[in-house]
Amino acid sequence: MIRTELTAGLAEAVRLSQPxxxxxxxxxxxxxxxxxTAASFAGREEKGIQKLLHLxxxxxxxxxxxxxxxxxxxxxxxxxxxxxxxxxALDFDDVHSDVRGHPSAVILPALIASxxxxxxxERLLGAYIVGVEVMARLGESIGSLxxxxxxxxxxxxxxxxxxxxxGYAEELTQEELEKAIGFAATQSAGMRVQFGTEMKPLHAxxxxxxxxxxxxxxxxxxxxxxxxxxGEKGFFGLYGDVDKAQTTLLSHWGEPWRIVKPGLWFKxxxxxxxxxxxxDAIRQLISQEAISADNTERIEVxxxxxxxxxLTARSPKTGEEGRFSVExxxxxxxxxxxxxxxxxxxxxxxxxxxxAMRHIQRVYDNRxxxxxxxxxxxxxxxxxxxxxxxxxCEARVDCPKGAPGNGLSKEDVxxxxxxxxxxxxxxxxxxxxxxxxxxxxxxxxxxx
Amino acid sequence: MIRTELTAGLAEAVRLSQPxxxxxxxxxxxxxxxxxTAASFAGREEKGIQKLLHLxxxxxxxxxxxxxxxxxxxxxxxxxxxxxxxxxALDFDDVHSDVRGHPSAVILPALIASxxxxxxxERLLGAYIVGVEVMARLGESIGSLxxxxxxxxxxxxxxxxxxxxxGYAEELTQEELEKAIGFAATQSAGMRVQFGTEMKPLHAxxxxxxxxxxxxxxxxxxxxxxxxxxGEKGFFGLYGDVDKAQTTLLSHWGEPWRIVKPGLWFKxxxxxxxxxxxxDAIRQLISQEAISADNTERIEVxxxxxxxxxLTARSPKTGEEGRFSVExxxxxxxxxxxxxxxxxxxxxxxxxxxxAMRHIQRVYDNRxxxxxxxxxxxxxxxxxxxxxxxxxCEARVDCPKGAPGNGLSKEDVxxxxxxxxxxxxxxxxxxxxxxxxxxxxxxxxxxx
Numbered sequence: 001m002i003r004t005e006l007t008a009g010l011a012e013a014v015r016l017s018q019p020x021x022x023x024x025x026x027x028x029x030x031x032x033x034x035x036x037t038a039a040s041f042a043g044r045e046e047k048g049i050q051k052l053l054h055l056x057x058x059x060x061x062x063x064x065x066x067x068x069x070x071x072x073x074x075x076x077x078x079x080x081x082x083x084x085x086x087x088x089a090l091d092f093d094d095v096h097s098d099v100r101g102h103p104s105a106v107i108l109p110a111l112i113a114s115x116x117x118x119x120x121x122e123r124l125l126g127a128y129i130v131g132v133e134v135m136a137r138l139g140e141s142i143g144s145l146x147x148x149x150x151x152x153x154x155x156x157x158x159x160x161x162x163x164x165x166x167g168y169a170e171e172l173t174q175e176e177l178e179k180a181i182g183f184a185a186t187q188s189a190g191m192r193v194q195f196g197t198e199m200k201p202l203h204a205x206x207x208x209x210x211x212x213x214x215x216x217x218x219x220x221x222x223x224x225x226x227x228x229x230x231g232e233k234g235f236f237g238l239y240g241d242v243d244k245a246q247t248t249l250l251s252h253w254g255e256p257w258r259i260v261k262p263g264l265w266f267k268x269x270x271x272x273x274x275x276x277x278x279x280d281a282i283r284q285l286i287s288q289e290a291i292s293a294d295n296t297e298r299i300e301v302x303x304x305x306x307x308x309x310x311l312t313a314r315s316p317k318t319g320e321e322g323r324f325s326v327e328x329x330x331x332x333x334x335x336x337x338x339x340x341x342x343x344x345x346x347x348x349x350x351x352x353x354x355x356a357m358r359h360i361q362r363v364y365d366n367r368x369x370x371x372x373x374x375x376x377x378x379x380x381x382x383x384x385x386x387x388x389x390x391x392x393c394e395a396r397v398d399c400p401k402g403a404p405g406n407g408l409s410k411e412d413v414x415x416x417x418x419x420x421x422x423x424x425x426x427x428x429x430x431x432x433x434x435x436x437x438x439x440x441x442x443x444x445x446x447x448x
Numbered sequence: 449m450i451r452t453e454l455t456a457g458l459a460e461a462v463r464l465s466q467p468x469x470x471x472x473x474x475x476x477x478x479x480x481x482x483x484x485t486a487a488s489f490a491g492r493e494e495k496g497i498q499k500l501l502h503l504x505x506x507x508x509x510x511x512x513x514x515x516x517x518x519x520x521x522x523x524x525x526x527x528x529x530x531x532x533x534x535x536x537a538l539d540f541d542d543v544h545s546d547v548r549g550h551p552s553a554v555i556l557p558a559l560i561a562s563x564x565x566x567x568x569x570e571r572l573l574g575a576y577i578v579g580v581e582v583m584a585r586l587g588e589s590i591g592s593l594x595x596x597x598x599x600x601x602x603x604x605x606x607x608x609x610x611x612x613x614x615g616y617a618e619e620l621t622q623e624e625l626e627k628a629i630g631f632a633a634t635q636s637a638g639m640r641v642q643f644g645t646e647m648k649p650l651h652a653x654x655x656x657x658x659x660x661x662x663x664x665x666x667x668x669x670x671x672x673x674x675x676x677x678x679g680e681k682g683f684f685g686l687y688g689d690v691d692k693a694q695t696t697l698l699s700h701w702g703e704p705w706r707i708v709k710p711g712l713w714f715k716x717x718x719x720x721x722x723x724x725x726x727x728d729a730i731r732q733l734i735s736q737e738a739i740s741a742d743n744t745e746r747i748e749v750x751x752x753x754x755x756x757x758x759l760t761a762r763s764p765k766t767g768e769e770g771r772f773s774v775e776x777x778x779x780x781x782x783x784x785x786x787x788x789x790x791x792x793x794x795x796x797x798x799x800x801x802x803x804a805m806r807h808i809q810r811v812y813d814n815r816x817x818x819x820x821x822x823x824x825x826x827x828x829x830x831x832x833x834x835x836x837x838x839x840x841c842e843a844r845v846d847c848p849k850g851a852p853g854n855g856l857s858k859e860d861v862x863x864x865x866x867x868x869x870x871x872x873x874x875x876x877x878x879x880x881x882x883x884x885x886x887x888x889x890x891x892x893x894x895x896x
Contacts, residue, residue, distance in 0.1 A: 051668040062508030150681035198671035220499040223646035233598035
């Protein structure tokens, strides 16, 4: 890095990136795009989408960008809002451990809006790699206290990442990019108190929209600061820790690309990733130890302290709230239910599940050594079942299925898309083919 | 108050408000609307407006709401963005000392969008009173550290205030209002590092848009938390101080209405209110002591510590940056220039002004007792001129012209509107008449 200022340095790093030359990064970007599309189509019938579509239609707008799975188009900024919501609606989209949030559900809706509206999509995959790079580095730089205080990283970091991604795609100048970063930073928002409601996925849509707007403002020559990330009153000073950012934001940029290492985590369950360890563990106990609702008296779920911060619902009322409840996930599995989307919608949770959840208790243990391959770093979950015959069985998971190190293959992700489009095999095949050939025009033509 | 929870309590206080019965509050609301209109028309030719209009037109949308002074209409959410920017473009719009920011530039664009789109404007003035009440109380409750850390209160508090105002106007239910407060809170943003750029007034537009969107989301039955202001991870915990909010947010609601006491501060100069004390003082010295650029060697400007926090530009490059520079304001006056909008646009500041600014120094003195009538509380500014003949003259201002206690009369505000529309006397007369009769339909019909 030539520049040491955070904003100028980030803009320069983005601008001079050449992710298209990195074969491994491009491969992961295609996989990420495929998984994003799968998660979005899987969520395309969520009730919230119709509510938002209605609201957007009242505003009107020039329909230029496909709204995923809805058979219609919307104006660019509106499409970013809608597609961000759709992608994150089921919490089935990827996460990234550096981000502690959802990069693709913010970055890709902004990029899709940019590409479709300009009919220029050559740099889409490269821009996606750059966007993930930015969001991962923002996440690392902002520090863990940011999330723990109550911010929702998907929202607060997503706008800047989306602005940088679109800025790369649209080849902004250094000055435009510095300003766009500031326009996004000054819109950064999103509170974790919205977890378990439809507003949580809407944070992804709002961040995508803010990031896209930031680029449009810069291109329109609107005036703004060029140093929004710097100093005590800048973004890192205000939302995090500016000293930490100085050492982590820009060092070893793209070496390797963060989309490759640690890499995106593609989910096999449609709920918060913090409950995936427990989900794998309980399924293991069920299949190997034959535990069930009938022979289990109570269950302890052991986390490292703070490891369940995202799991805000201990007695969720709806399946939607249950996306953030390890108790609900375990109770479902114990009652022989599949961990699929239909159990995580806005319907009320039935009474027998509430009864079952009351026998599941969270425990924290800071004496247990996390595994070196743990994802996220330092995390583990032990599910310990106390059976009616006096036996105690337990299973520990450090790196759940789907997480980097135990990741999904390209074929697994293709299957995820096909499962999301059970009645439209051809559409799934078209999308898979288009992404494999990196034909983004063709990809976009099948998206609505 | 029956309810002690902050979110539910605020929603209830808003919902049960009857500001229309308070004659003094309605009088101030009319004056505030008149001043808002004057500030907006005065700024209607700012360069930034065309940039934003172009951007909005690319998106398209159903033209339902007048865009002030532009001879056109825009879709509701777009109009809120545009009109917020226009109202705050010159920094000539009102401030409120409890808010430490600009209430009307956020609240009224949201209310105008709501009223024009629904063709229902009966509750507009009452809703404005409620919005100012909310924003003043949010400002008091969030604590002074919020602003000092780097937040821009107009943005961070404005969205919630606008949501409450529109929520009152559109008669939301208790649940809808609680959710709307949360939808606005989770979009709260705006950093002071954007001061001195076009992004600062755009913060007002973004907050107006976020507040309006919050109400639309609640009306569309989108799911969200009903307790966003409460608890350590809620809005006050995250952005301020939840304990302070418990004691200040709701006590003595509307007794008297905050729009009456301390009241809105209507500006006589188009720059940051923190420089108005110094502007009055230097003008006093010029007229009473006959000081000028020729006979003045240097100037000290004395503040209480932190009293110049908003005046972020010590050597501004453009007139726009000069809105936040006490040095520029004093240098202009000293050189016989009027303190009017044309000196505060995006043109570069000429060299002789830079030379003059270098002889103006800020000094802080915590031994000086603030006056009881000081606005804002605890503030004063002393301008001390060291003349070439050895004399030292000084003038102290605690409550500048326009501020509550030294406020503008209704006639003064009418004059401000007339000055803003020099070539359209009839339009000014129509607007004045419509506001006096509280005929909001007529008012809206003259706004574009």
